[in-house]
Each structure stands twice: as structure tokens, then as C-alpha cells.
Amino acid sequence: MYPETKIYTSPLLGESAEDKLFKIPEKSFVQKNTFIVQEKYFRDIVELQSCFKFLRAGAMKEIIFKAEETKVAIVTCGGLCPGLNTVIKGLVDCLEFEYGVKEIWGIKWGYRGFYEEFPKYWTELNSGNCKGI
Numbered sequence: 001m002y003p004e005t006k007i008y009t010s011p012l013l014g015e016s017a018e019d020k021l022f023k024i025p026e027k028s029f030v031q032k033n034t035f036i037v038q039e040k041y042f043r044d045i046v047e048l049q050s051c052f053k054f055l056r057a058g059a060m061k062e063i064i065f066k067a068e069e070t071k072v073a074i075v076t077c078g079g080l081c082p083g084l085n086t087v088i089k090g091l092v093d094c095l096e097f098e099y100g101v102k103e104i105w106g107i108k109w110g111y112r113g114f115y116e117e118f119p120k121y122w123t124e125l126n127s128g129n130c131k132g133i
Contacts, residue, residue, distance in 0.1 A: 008063040030058035038114055054114070067100035074125065077110040085133040092130045 012024050038052035054073065072095055074088055088106065095101040104125045107113035113121035 005064060005066050010059060010061055010063070012059055013061060024059060026061060028059065029061045030056050032060070040115070065099075068102065070099075070101045071103040071105070072101055073105045073107050073122075075107040075110060075113060088125070089130045089133055092125050093127055096127050 010029070013026065013029075034056045035053045036056060037048065038054070042048045042051070074091055076084060076088075092104055095104055106123045106125045108121040108123065109116070
């Protein structure tokens, strides 16, 4: 149903004066293949290579991925945030139905959730269990 690899160009890309109201310059996008590591400290390069890594999120110039290989984590930083449930539901529905992503995770307790024992603070999300939030 979904093509093997799809390329999406960011609708935020723009450099002209008329674009500046709703667009961002190219240098503002997250660089490709940059990541965040799960561990805080490493003794050697072998530890760094074998640790759990997450690709950096943020605005990217182009998004290229294979839906069947993509795993998504939605992390919030806690506190009151009216409307956040609606945003999460929208993200899950878009990832599942528009992009064809099959593995979506919600991570509780902000960044702490990344560093604690998996899957203590990880909850698998899909359109079914996000219904009504």
C-alpha cells in the first residue's frame, strides 16, 4: 500500500522576503543523521557505538524514510498543557494513516523516560488506544 521509500520536502522551506512570515531559512533545519544518545557517560568508543540512539527531531529540509522501518517516540516534558492530548492524537493518526508508520511510542516523564529501564515509561500508541483522548 505504501511505496518503499518516500521523500517529503518541508513546506517550511523559504528564503525570500515574502516567505519570511511563514517560512524558515534553510540553516534553521536539523542536520541529517544527527542523533541523541541514551547513555550519559561512555568509557570508550565501543560503548558509544553500541548504545541506544535516537535521531534528532525537528524541522528538516527533506524527510526520507521507509515506513516499515520507522519507529517514532513522542515525548512530552510534563506539566499542564491544555490541548496536548489532541496534539498527540493528531500525531499518532497522521503517522499511522498518512505515513504508514506501524511502531509509535509515547514516553512518560519527559527525557527521564528515555534513561529509565525500557519499557517502564514507554507506552505503545495507535489510533485505537488514543481514541477519545
